[in-house]
Amino acid sequence: MIKPARKRKPVRSPTAAKIPGREAATEQRILAAARAVFLRHGTAGARMQEIAAEAGVNQALLHYYFRTKERLSAAVFQQVASRIFPALVQTLGAETSLDGKINHLIAIYLDNLSQNLFVPGYLISELHHHPERVQQLLSGAIGADPQIVMPALLKTLERQINERVRDGTMRPIKPQQFVINLISLCIFPFAARPMLSIVFGMNDAAFMRFIEQRKKELPEFFRGALRP
Amino acid sequence: MIKPARKRKPVRSPTAAKIPGREAATEQRILAAARAVFLRHGTAGARMQEIAAEAGVNQALLHYYFRTKERLSAAVFQQVASRIFPALVQTLGAETSLDGKINHLIAIYLDNLSQNLFVPGYLISELHHHPERVQQLLSGAIGADPQIVMPALLKTLERQINERVRDGTMRPIKPQQFVINLISLCIFPFAARPMLSIVFGMNDAAFMRFIEQRKKELPEFFRGALRP
DNA sequence: GTCTATATTGTGATAGAC
DNA sequence: GTCTATCACAATATAGAC
Numbered sequence: 001m002i003k004p005a006r007k008r009k010p011v012r013s014p015t016a017a018k019i020p021g022r023e024a025a026t027e028q029r030i031l032a033a034a035r036a037v038f039l040r041h042g043t044a045g046a047r048m049q050e051i052a053a054e055a056g057v058n059q060a061l062l063h064y065y066f067r068t069k070e071r072l073s074a075a076v077f078q079q080v081a082s083r084i085f086p087a088l089v090q091t092l093g094a095e096t097s098l099d100g101k102i103n104h105l106i107a108i109y110l111d112n113l114s115q116n117l118f119v120p121g122y123l124i125s126e127l128h129h130h131p132e133r134v135q136q137l138l139s140g141a142i143g144a145d146p147q148i149v150m151p152a153l154l155k156t157l158e159r160q161i162n163e164r165v166r167d168g169t170m171r172p173i174k175p176q177q178f179v180i181n182l183i184s185l186c187i188f189p190f191a192a193r194p195m196l197s198i199v200f201g202m203n204d205a206a207f208m209r210f211i212e213q214r215k216k217e218l219p220e221f222f223r224g225a226l227r228p
Numbered sequence: 229m230i231k232p233a234r235k236r237k238p239v240r241s242p243t244a245a246k247i248p249g250r251e252a253a254t255e256q257r258i259l260a261a262a263r264a265v266f267l268r269h270g271t272a273g274a275r276m277q278e279i280a281a282e283a284g285v286n287q288a289l290l291h292y293y294f295r296t297k298e299r300l301s302a303a304v305f306q307q308v309a310s311r312i313f314p315a316l317v318q319t320l321g322a323e324t325s326l327d328g329k330i331n332h333l334i335a336i337y338l339d340n341l342s343q344n345l346f347v348p349g350y351l352i353s354e355l356h357h358h359p360e361r362v363q364q365l366l367s368g369a370i371g372a373d374p375q376i377v378m379p380a381l382l383k384t385l386e387r388q389i390n391e392r393v394r395d396g397t398m399r400p401i402k403p404q405q406f407v408i409n410l411i412s413l414c415i416f417p418f419a420a421r422p423m424l425s426i427v428f429g430m431n432d433a434a435f436m437r438f439i440e441q442r443k444k445e446l447p448e449f450f451r452g453a454l455r456p
Numbered sequence: 457g458t459c460t461a462t463a464t465t466g467t468g469a470t471a472g473a474c
Numbered sequence: 475g476t477c478t479a480t481c482a483c484a485a486t487a488t489a490g491a492c
Contacts, residue, residue: 026457042357044273048486058459063487065457085427121356124419128349129270131422138426146427154428171452176428176438177445180417188412191352191419194359198366199313199374200382200404210404217405224399225453254475276468286477291469293475 027065030055034062035076039118042125043073074137077126080119081141087112089142092179093153098160098170102182103219109186110215114208120191154179171228181225185218255293258283262290263304267346270353271301302365305354308347309369315340317370320407321381326388326398330410331447337414338443342436348419382407399456409453413446 033055037046048069052059066072091105113119127134139145157175164170189196189211196202202210261283265274276297280287294300319333341347355362367373385403392398417424417439424430430438 040357042270042272042353044270045357047484049484059486060460060488061458067487069486118356121352123423124349125270125353125356127420127422128346128353129268129273131425134422135426138423147429150427150429173445173449174441177442177449180420180424181413181449183420184412184416185409188416188419189408191416192355192408192411194355194362195351195366196408197359198363199378201375201378213402214405217401221401221405221409221453224455225449227452227455275466287468288470288478289476295469297468 026055026057026061030057030062030065030072031075031079034066034072035079038073038076039080039122042122042129043069043077044129046073048072074133077134078137078141080123081138082143083112083116084119084123085138085142088183089149089153093149093156095156098157098164099223102222105182106186106218106222107215109183110211110218113187113190114211117190117193120187121193124191165228168228170226173226178226182222185222189214254283254285254289258285258290258293258300259303259307262294262300263307266301266304267308267350270350270357271297271305272357274301276300302361305362306365306369308351309366310371311340311344312347312351313366313370316411317377317381321377321384323384326385326392327451330450333410334414334446334450335443337411338439338446341415341418342439345418345421348415349421352419393456396456398454401454406454410450413450417442 030051034046034051037051037054041047041050046069048059048062051072052062055062062072066075087108088105091108092101094101096104142149154175157178161170161173161175161178165172193207197207258279262274262279265279265282269275269278274297276290277287279300280290283290290300294303315336316333319336320329322329324332370377382403385406389398389401389403389406393400421435424438425435428434
């Protein structure tokens, strides 16, 4: 049997509302609620009803503003990603010293993630389950095509590393390994927090103490690993 | 309106079938298919129909063997977790040298995960979205209560670290930080693989080359970080 | 813009024949 | 043990009143 094409709602653009008032506030409330729910349960596990309840509005309003669950989840993903990735590109791409970059990235990430504990688990989960859908979103979040930006960034790092190797103050390492080692040490403890909580018996307070200690030790640990 | 309680199927135990034949093979096929689908899509995103198709059987048969999606996903999680966590406990808890443990853990994990690329993303995702449900499963996978095993393991590590600190061949580090740094460097690249693929433009072959290089460099990198 | 009510489809689960 | 057919309910999405 042939299914008749589903009727489609005409395109609206409530975001472009001219009079900023209760409407804009509502849209933001919905987005904030969606963010909370999607971060806890993931896109597949989240329920529109729960988002509506958390936002204190009706479920129909979610569709009024964002049309589909798909679009709402995309909006959340992009918002979250755009708070994480640009910092990486800007910090590592800057024209500061290598040690300065290491210190800065560790400080930024540990601080930021301490206040957004669910972000790493959420991002890894989404990227893992929908890598195809996520590619364009990630480009949007960075604000440029990573395939253009990253090679330049890696070149810069490679040059800085080579200088230090010639000085004899660092041993050789590929820039990719450098970057991935650094962000592994920063991000993984947050992504694996539920596991650490169980395995090491850490409650929330213990985890925060653990991170505070890490802020102090990680720069030295990382630089130590690079000594010749 | 009062909903009548859903009728429940009487408890069966097909796993305990006395005659191992086609039945056992089917159960294993279903489990393997479920593993593949749950790893790709996560528990919430997976569809029983897709698992049935992948196993080459009917959807009703999944319920015959595992009763509910919940139980099937629990079986998969425990199977996956039991291949990852015991290695950690056994390796770090052994009475070998600290350097030996580092080398062994890196080798084991990078090899193992290279052949199970989806495992880290899957585990982090499940732990993140269902930490409460997962606690008991994890205990089952380790084969003992982590709250008993881990403190002993950390004590052992602490003693070994202290010895080396007195020797002057290592600088002080808390055993928890030691363990988490080590597994961060091993596991994160796999968990973040979809992101690395996009950000660094790595295809599958490039990623495997990246890991191969890592096998060689990571032990030295990590030991370097611990030098005084 | 926001609501209630309802349509429509998806999905886990069960009954019952073989 | 395995299948087909179907149920029951959950969940997304839409219509239309206000």
